[in-house]
Amino acid sequence: MDIVYIRELSVDTVIGIFDWERAHRQTVVMNLELGTDIRAAAATDDISKTLNYKAVTEAVFAFVRSSEFLLIETLAERCAALIMTEFEVPWLRLSIAKPGAMRQANEVGVVIERGTPLVIGAAVDASDK
Numbered sequence: 409m410d411i412v413y414i415r416e417l418s419v420d421t422v423i424g425i426f427d428w429e430r431a432h433r434q435t436v437v438m439n440l441e442l443g444t445d446i447r448a449a450a451a452t453d454d455i456s457k458t459l460n461y462k463a464v465t466e467a468v469f470a471f472v473r474s475s476e477f478l479l480i481e482t483l484a485e486r487c488a489a490l491i492m493t494e495f496e497v498p499w500l501r502l503s504i505a506k507p508g509a510m511r512q513a514n515e516v517g518v519v520i521e522r523g524t525p526l527v528i529g530a531a532v533d534a535s536d537k
């Protein structure tokens with residue numbers, strides 16, 4: 409499986425369980441690893457044959473910016489569903505961090521993996537040997 413990735417996507421949004429968090433936007437930082445098969449795009453040099461990271465970045469940015477969830481778990485799950493549905497991504501790993509949410513820590517957050525990794529290439533069958 410190949411991966412198209414987006415690192416350190418920063419978005420201002422309403423997120424959190426406390427009153428002050430409902431009143432002030434905070435920055436969340438996202439990392440995305442998106443399972444794909446890049447071979448058709450590489451063979452043709454054609455953007456339409458790959459997972460366009462610009463399109464994914466813009467869609468995720470717009471969704472997160474307009475969201476108002478309490479938990480980063482909910483935000484992560486909804487972003488995963490959006491990406492897998494709109495961009496036909498079969499597998500992804502996604503992290504969301506809230507830098508500065510905790511005085512004692514540099515950042516806190518969640519990492520989720522969803523879907524089934526793509527298997528690329530012929531499987532080796534032991535009975536063929």
Ligand SMILES: Nc1nc2c(c(=O)[nH]1)N=C([C@H](O)[C@@H](O)CO)CN2
Nearest residue numbers: 424425426478479480481506509510
């Ligand atoms: N697992 C989680 N724990 C906490 C969350 C969260 O979204 N997921 N949120 C908070 C508060 O909103 C926090 O960010 C403020 O300090 C606490 N724990």
